[in-house]
Amino acid sequence: MTIQDLADEIGVIPKTIERWITQGKVPYRRHQYATAAALHVDVTTLWDDERNLDTATDLTKAEIAAVYPHRHTVPSGLWREIYGRAERRLDVLVYSGLFLSEDPVFHDLVRAKVAAGVQVRILLGDPDCTAVRQRGIDEGHQIMDGKIRNALVLYRPLMRSHPDVGFRLHDSTLYNSIYRADDEMLVNPHVYGFGAYMAPVMHLRRLPGGGLFDTYAHSIDHTWDKARPITEQDVASITGA
Known part of the structure; x- marks a missing residue:
């Protein structure tokens, strides 16, 4: 980013930024x-400013709009409301996220968002990878790979009708399932010995200067960059359907 770019972005003249850089202002x-x-x-x-440290901590706390003790206690319509507000990007980072793939309203919402020019990225775990097998063991059911295959079958019509929806498979060890819409997200931490529906959920809203939201947003981008695209033909091979 050039000095002029930054000046335009934050609404100051370039010479002001030059003084920050060259004069330590x-x-x-x-x-x-x-x-x-x-x-x-x-x-x-x-900037190493003690006032900033206190304020940044306060801003990070302020990014937490709500905390729910379990995913199943999140208001049923909140997932749809958050994704319904998306105007630029809609992200799903999960292993299976089966409850979303089973929701026809979510499928309709994705179709509407793609038609409106929203970037949609749906990241599922590779059912054959080590991380997925281990997560199934950690949750105590050992069927995580099967849940992902079910989700892929359910997403198959969406892949066929809307190839602009980005579907990728990742082999990352996920510590959270993340559901993002623009500057809002739901974060579902993974807890050893419990399924995701029993784990807590944080509802975050991004604030300039707060670091919590951006930490999770970077996790989505990093996983996306490492993941591999999946086509409808891949689904047939993976699921045997």
Whole structure:
């Protein structure tokens, strides 16, 4: 990003940013947080200011809109509401996320979002990978691979009708299932010995200067970059259907 790019992004003149760089001038706090948000870093990475450390911690706390003790206690319509508000991106990072693949309303929502130009990325675990087998063992049922195959079969019509929907398989060890819509997400941590539906869920909303939301967002991007695209033909091979 050039100095001019950053100036345009945060609403200052380029000479102001040059003084931050060449003269060590410390910006107003609102400009510090705007700059950190534009560069996708924590504000304390750019300026060593004790006031920022306290404020960044407060902002991170403020990013937590709600915490639910179990996934099954999340209001049933919240998943649809969050994804319904997506205008730029819609992400799903899971092993199977079977409850979403079984929801016809979610399928209709995805179709509508793709038609509106929203980027949709759905990441499922590779049913043959070690991480998936281990997660099944950790949850105590050893059928995670089967759940993923079921999800793939359910997504198959969507793959056929809307090839613009991004489907990929990953072999990552997931510590959370993440459901993102623009600057809002639900994070479902994985807890040893429990299925995801029994684990807590955090509802996050991104705030400039807060680091919690961006940490999980980067996890989605990193997993996506490492994952492999999957086609409808791959589904037939994996599921035997």
